[in-house]
Amino acid sequence: MEVNTGNDFVLLDETTEAAFLSNLKKRFSKDLIYTYIGTLLVSVNPYKELDIYNKKQMDIYMGVNFFELPPHIYALADNAYHTMLTEFNNHFILISGESGAGKTEASKKILQYYAVSCPSTTLLNTVRDKMLMSNPVLEAFGNAKTLKNDNSSRFGKYMDIQFDGQVRIKCWIHRKGKKLSLLLFGALSVVGCGVIIFAIEDKKSCSMGTNNIT
Numbered sequence: 001m002e003v004n005t006g007n008d009f010v011l012l013d014e015t016t017e018a019a020f021l022s023n024l025k026k027r028f029s030k031d032l033i034y035t036y037i038g039t040l041l042v043s044v045n046p047y048k049e050l051d052i053y054n055k056k057q058m059d060i061y062m063g064v065n066f067f068e069l070p071p072h073i074y075a076l077a078d079n080a081y082h083t084m085l086t087e088f089n090n091h092f093i094l095i096s097g098e099s100g101a102g103k104t105e106a107s108k109k110i111l112q113y114y115a116v117s118c119p120s121t122t123l124l125n126t127v128r129d130k131m132l133m134s135n136p137v138l139e140a141f142g143n144a145k146t147l148k149n150d151n152s153s154r155f156g157k158y159m160d161i162q163f164d165g166q167v168r169i170k171c172w173i174h175r176k177g178k179k180l181s182l183l184l185f186g187a188l189s190v191v192g193c194g195v196i197i198f199a200i201e202d203k204k205s206c207s208m209g210t211n212n213i214t
């Protein structure tokens with residue numbers, strides 16, 4: 001297979017910031033929004049729907065060596081999953097970027113990939129459906145329109161996916177000026193999906209409510 005050096009920054013002849021940005025720009029103009037830096041994935045928000053997130057694409061990336069195909073968020077998700085299976089240990093995917101960069105969308109693509117590609121049983125399918133459906137609930141509680149993003153998450157999110165049928169989601173809000181944290185803990189299990197909300201202000205905590213979204 002022909003090696004496209006532009007796919008991976010570490011393969012570029014020149015490793016300067018200018019070369020990095022020029023490669024990114026060149027790829028972006030061809031709707032190639034993903035580029036590797038070794039095992040890191042750089043993503044540029046296309047702000048338009050690209051035909052790269054579908055079952056056909058998922059099938060292409062399933063179980064394939066990380067560097068064998070062009071960079072994709074599915075490759076990253078698949079690699080983390082299969083490394084977990086072969087090494088018998090936990091793995092994490094850290095998504096970072098400025099507001100509006102596409103972090104939430106990236107996390108959704110990863111969840112969708114796992115929902116479609118992982119071995120399924122009726123029980124696991126139920127859990128995955130609930131996991132995907134929990135997103136609008138989380139967004140309803142903690143999103144707001146900002147200058148940079150019409151649907152900006154005003155919280156940091158930690159998702160713990162256990163492939164035996166458990167999902168835990170924790171979110172934190174930090175607002176400038178006033179110290180306010182919102183801890184949103186959603187525990188989705190085979191018996192149901194509970195969302196418990198606590199507001200923690202100045203280290204005092206109080207329960208705001210418990211909602212069942214089953």
Ligand SMILES: Nc1ncnc2c1ncn2[C@@H]1O[C@H](COP(=O)(O)OP(=O)(O)OP(=O)(O)O)[C@@H](O)[C@H]1O
Pocket residue numbers: 045046047048049050097098099100101102103104105106149151152153154
């Ligand atoms: N891969 C993508 N393909 C198409 N559109 C995208 C993609 N990623 C992001 N977008 C668009 O950009 C918008 C902002 O993305 P997103 O909400 O994921 O950003 P964010 O990094 O989570 O922002 P914040 O930190 O403010 O919550 C989305 O609502 C969507 O319209």
